[in-house]
Amino acid sequence: MIASRLFPPEVNAAAFRLGALARGLSAQGMDVSVLTTTPPRQAPPVPDESGIRVRRWPVLRDAGGNVRGYVQYMSFDIPLVVRMIGQRFDVAVAESPPTTGLVVALISALKRRPFVYYAADVWTDGVISMGAPGIVVSVMRAMERAVLRRAHAIISVSEEVTDRLVLLGAERSRISTVGNGIDTELFTPDATPASSESYFVYTGTMSEWQQPDIFIRAFALLSDEFPDLRLRFFGQGSVEGDLRTLAQQLVPGRVEFGGVVSPLESASWIRGAVASLVSIVPGIGYDFAKPTKTYAAAAIGTPVLFAGPSAGADLVRGAGLGRAVEFTPTAVASAMRELLANAGDGTTERERTRRASWAAQHVSLRAVAERVARVVSQAAGSPARKIGDDSAGTPRGDERASQ
Numbered sequence: 001m002i003a004s005r006l007f008p009p010e011v012n013a014a015a016f017r018l019g020a021l022a023r024g025l026s027a028q029g030m031d032v033s034v035l036t037t038t039p040p041r042q043a044p045p046v047p048d049e050s051g052i053r054v055r056r057w058p059v060l061r062d063a064g065g066n067v068r069g070y071v072q073y074m075s076f077d078i079p080l081v082v083r084m085i086g087q088r089f090d091v092a093v094a095e096s097p098p099t100t101g102l103v104v105a106l107i108s109a110l111k112r113r114p115f116v117y118y119a120a121d122v123w124t125d126g127v128i129s130m131g132a133p134g135i136v137v138s139v140m141r142a143m144e145r146a147v148l149r150r151a152h153a154i155i156s157v158s159e160e161v162t163d164r165l166v167l168l169g170a171e172r173s174r175i176s177t178v179g180n181g182i183d184t185e186l187f188t189p190d191a192t193p194a195s196s197e198s199y200f201v202y203t204g205t206m207s208e209w210q211q212p213d214i215f216i217r218a219f220a221l222l223s224d225e226f227p228d229l230r231l232r233f234f235g236q237g238s239v240e241g242d243l244r245t246l247a248q249q250l251v252p253g254r255v256e257f258g259g260v261v262s263p264l265e266s267a268s269w270i271r272g273a274v275a276s277l278v279s280i281v282p283g284i285g286y287d288f289a290k291p292t293k294t295y296a297a298a299a300i301g302t303p304v305l306f307a308g309p310s311a312g313a314d315l316v317r318g319a320g321l322g323r324a325v326e327f328t329p330t331a332v333a334s335a336m337r338e339l340l341a342n343a344g345d346g347t348t349e350r351e352r353t354r355r356a357s358w359a360a361q362h363v364s365l366r367a368v369a370e371r372v373a374r375v376v377s378q379a380a381g382s383p384a385r386k387i388g389d390d391s392a393g394t395p396r397g398d399e400r401a402s403q
Contacts, residue, residue, distance in 0.1 A: 001087055003104050004095035005059065005067045005076045007036040009044045011235075011260055012205065013292040014120060016183060018095060019049070020369035021118075021376075026051040028373055030380070035083050037076060040065030044262040057083065064236040065260070077103050089113060091380040094147070098123055098140065101147035114152035114379045118372070120180070122164045122288075129209050129285035145169040152379045155372055160288030160311055176375045181365035182292060186263055187299035189356045193272030194265070198343070199230040200305070200336065201273040203266050204293050206237030209286045213239070213246050214307055215277045218332035220250040226340065231255040232273075234266060270300050274348075275322060275339045280308035282327050290315050297321070299359035301352030303339055307332050319358050320351070 006012060008019040018034075026032045033053045039046065042065055059067055060075040067076060077099045084092075084107040092115040094104035101117050108115040124141045132140075148154060148170035156162040157180040166172050200219070202212050212233070219231050231254065233243065240257070247255035261269070270276050276297035280289050287309035294315060297304045303322035306312050313324035323338060325331035342348045 001089035001091070002032070002034045002093045002095070003080060003084065003100060004034070005037050005073070005100065006095065007034055007054065008049070009039050009046050011044065011263060011266070013180070014095060016263075016365060017120070017181070017368065018118075020183070020365045021093070021372050022049065022052045024366070024369035024373035025376060028377060030377065033087065033089065035080060035087065037067060042260045055083070064240070066236065068238070073097055073099050076100065081107065091116065091376055093118060093376055096121055096123055098143040098147045101151070102143055105147055105150045109150070116153045116155060116376050116379050117147055117151040118155045119148070119161060119165055120157045122161060122168070124168060125164060125285035126209070141168065153375050155375060158288065158290055164288060176371070178371040178375075179363065179368050180290065180292060180295065181363045181368035182295040182299050182359065183263070183365045184299045184360045184363070187267050187270070187296045189271070189301045189352050191267040191271040191300055194268035195272050197230060198226070198228055198340070199232050199273055200275055200277055201269050202231070202233045202235070202277040203270065203296070204235045206233065206235060206240045206243060208239060209281055209284060210279050211239070211281050212277065212279050213243055214279055214327060214329055214332055216243060216247050216250060216255060217329040218336060219254070221329060221333040222336060223251050223254055229254075229340070232258060232269060234258045234261050234269060236260055266296070267300060270297055270302050273302055274343045275303040275305040275336075278304055278306045278312065279327070280312055282309040287311060294321065295359060295363040298355050298363065301356040303342070303348060303351070305332065305335050305339060319362075321355055321358070
């Protein structure tokens, strides 16, 4: 049983990886049920997940259609208690936030069943980066620690996240670091370019810890040099309104916001772009992040323009995925000029196949889902941990991760 507020057809990294996990478990012969939410109005059509029982429940969403905020989380977590009590399962998988993890931990313990926590992020770091009050940070840290200590196994998406989880109290022996990935069968160089115009594209969440306004400010520095150049934003988020206002002030008529689009449409827009824009604000608690946007662009072969700290920058530089620069408008504008020159002289197309091959080899979502499915399958045959039992006593996570 998978419990998550996010699942296809919602368009975000969490939904993609959980959809892939459900398919991977089903392919192994497991009977898979998903307890999730009714998708927002703007979501693409619900996919046919044959062999997977998906049970949906209406929840509160913000103006952008997101389940984002304490009240919205509770609108999923409180009904989840009753939904899980009536659900039979051998092993449960809980996706963040930790409030959902706590519900799954409690019901799993009452039913004497193990559960696996999918830690794609560190929520304590997230609330700190948003400047939350000290009491909120303390409560989040306590909840996250409780979930990590009671999970039979923990899934981490990177070594950096694993280190942060250990600092929060998770035992390294119970963590399987599986990596993160993208659907390399959908995000491919064979995608049809959405437009022949010259543009940079930003896809996905627009939040405080990404601050994609840096790309608008950089674009304003070179917009007069390239009168036909455009910026395109797809997705949504808490700072979208601020981005629209800033774009109208600095470069009116040159920045377009396309809202939430399907993965297929997103792939088409990335395929036709000069580069895909990715950002992480340095020094606010997310320096370890490696955004899925990077993998999506790499799988298509489109260059990445990354602005932010070393973890994401080292990935881009080390794999030759594009340009990684400091988080300043001047540095971003300079990289934009380089990437425009590369698009004009044919360098971008010559490098496309190599980038896509790297993605297929290193960040295939199917391969990641298979690694997670093996951990879940192992947990299904293991005894549950009792309420209040914070001890270890499970197979070593490094042994599972090496499979």
